[in-house]
Amino acid sequence: MSVKRVSECFVKPQHDHSQDAKQPIYLTPFDLPFLNLNYSQKGLLFAKPPPSENQHFSITTFLNDLKHSLSATLTHFYPLAARLATRKQQNPPSYVIYIDPENSPGVKFVHATVEVSVSDVLTSTYVPSVVHSFFDLNNVISHDGHTMPLLSIQVTELIDGIFIGGSVNHMLADGTSFWHFMSVWSEIFRSKDENGYIISRPPIFKRWVLEGYDHVTSLPFTHPDQFIDKTENSPKTQVVIKEKFLHFSSAAVSKLKAKANTECNTQKISSLQAVTALLWRCVTRARHQPGKSETVCKLITSNRGRVNPPMSEDYFGNPIGSVSATTTVEELMAHGLGWAALRIHEAVRNHDDAAVKRTVESWYRNPVVLKINELFHPNTTHIGSSPRFDMYGCEFGLGKAVAARSGQMNKADGKMAMYPGPEGGGSMDVEVCMLPEYMAEFECDEEVISALKSD
Structure with a gap:
């Protein structure tokens, strides 16, 4: 069973950021070791609402509502819509990688379909390989976030279900942060607040820095070939x-x-x-x-x-x-x-x-x-x-x-x-x-x- 991509677009934050929110976000010793690792991929499988006389589920309406609420959510989680940037010098070797909110092309949003049922996913002895196709950005590593989205959302329509899968740059977010984002997105979606000004848990982007050290962490490299090895991430x-x-x-x-x-x-x-x-x-x-x-x-x-x-x-x-x-x-x-x-x-x-x-x-x-x-x-x-x-x-x-x-x-x-x-x-x-x-x-x-x- 192959997944068919129907459409894709980029979703940007709904509102412009303040000047403070346009400043570089420097990565830390917690984040930088993950430069060579793949994106983290997690998602949720839902049953489609049963048809009724009063209400008929429309995938078009649902996708539009998802995109509108995602845009409102990105106003709060604006780094997810940005890209990575690097500042480097040769002597002494200095390689500073940071999130650049000024460069904000948006979060990738993919709509796909597949002729698979919810029970096909749930009742198989082993996880069917088609589930892997419910996610975007396979074989992408964190360093690719210079040119690739830091987050991609793929909404896959099953015969009787919907799968919402997120692929997020692992330097940018761990599981706690990813599910925090998903929770706020769900909160805004359900509130039907088009602006999404008020959320229950605003994220905190100020970096944790070890006392006595600069908030700008420099790597002793001059070129990504010194620390990136994509061969081990290839399907072969x-x-x-x-x-x-x-x-x-x-x-x-x-x-x-x-x-x-x-x-x-x-x-x-x-x-x-x-x-x-x-x-x-x-x-x-x-x-x-x-x-x-x-x-x-x-x-x-x-x-x-x-x-x-x-x-x-x-x-x-x-x-x-x-x-x-x-x-x-x-x-x-x-x-x-x-x-x-x-x-x-x-x-x-x-x-x-x-x-x-x-x-x-x-x-x-x-x-x-x-x-x-x-x-x-x-x-x-x-x-x-x-x-x-x-x-x-x-x-x-x-x-x-x-x-x-x-x-x-x-x-x-x-x-x-x-x-x-x-x-x-x-x-x-x-x-x-x-x-x-x-x-x-x-x-x-x-x-x-x-x-x-x-x-």
């Missing part, structure tokens, strides 16, 4: 993996959390840490690694609340870090769920203000631009996204989404993405990405099967 070098979703009911999550805490005689292990521990154990077992080999569980975490003073949750940017729990396969298998969860809990707890600032200071001394193959190692279970994001609060006049899905980029064997369950109440969905031979083992793992049962 991308390993074919299987993707599937696991649904943990609120009862199943509660049981896992209680089990982990009971085994450790504590109450400090969170639901997310308990589910993560389960995934770590089962992924490691499926890979049949040697007992003496190292196994790692890596979690991507927001640094907003970890620095002192804390950043606002409305800070718009990419202030993320990673924490890792490491042990041997033998140790992980010799102990239970609680032991693994406690290792993860300790790694998260130790990621405090001092640890974040040490990492930033170390990056200043030795600036590094990440590459995909440096993020995903064969012995790592990599946990991204968050079940705490209010994905299902974004309704766009269609009622609550029936599912959240992601695109094809930034995936590898052992990459897990966490989502809230559609029914709420502490339930979780987990997007599992694994090589086919490991997925077959993972699906048959008794610990996974048992945990998914809520009885």
Whole structure:
């Protein structure tokens, strides 16, 4: 089933910015390492409203309303409509990359159609590959934001559904910021306020800067070839993996959390840490690694609340870090769920203000631009996204989404993405990405099967 593109355009902010909002927004040591990584892709699947005598759903009207409300939203989230710019000099080498609001061609908006039903997406054992075509800007990396949109929205019309997918430059926004934008867009859409002057959570664009350092961060390069490698992002070098979703009911999550805490005689292990521990154990077992080999569980975490003073949750940017729990396969298998969860809990707890600032200071001394193959190692279970994001609060006049899905980029064997369950109440969905031979083992793992049962 192929997706057919019907139209595309660019949507600009509805109102002119103040002079302050036209100033460059300089990228930080949180953002710049992502220059070589792909855009982040997340979206929501909705059922079309059922036909009724009083109301008939019009895709034309819906698209127009989306574009008008997006334009009003971009008045508040104006950097999304801009492009990147670079200021460089040869001696000494200096390469300053920033968001240039003066150059604001807009957010790309794509309308597409596909002869696929909602049930085709939801009932397949594995995520159908057509879902990847519900997103724009595949194989685009953050550095391409100099000439490519920093955000592209693709609205794909299914036979009986609508998918709204966003591809956003990962230097510009992490998951917290992306879902903040989506929430405000939904808020303005539903309010029918054509101007969208007042929103509940205005974004904050003032950059977090480590005390004692300049707000303009310079990279020691003179040309992008020194830090960009597009060959590893090309389709030829991308390993074919299987993707599937696991649904943990609120009862199943509660049981896992209680089990982990009971085994450790504590109450400090969170639901997310308990589910993560389960995934770590089962992924490691499926890979049949040697007992003496190292196994790692890596979690991507927001640094907003970890620095002192804390950043606002409305800070718009990419202030993320990673924490890792490491042990041997033998140790992980010799102990239970609680032991693994406690290792993860300790790694998260130790990621405090001092640890974040040490990492930033170390990056200043030795600036590094990440590459995909440096993020995903064969012995790592990599946990991204968050079940705490209010994905299902974004309704766009269609009622609550029936599912959240992601695109094809930034995936590898052992990459897990966490989502809230559609029914709420502490339930979780987990997007599992694994090589086919490991997925077959993972699906048959008794610990996974048992945990998914809520009885």
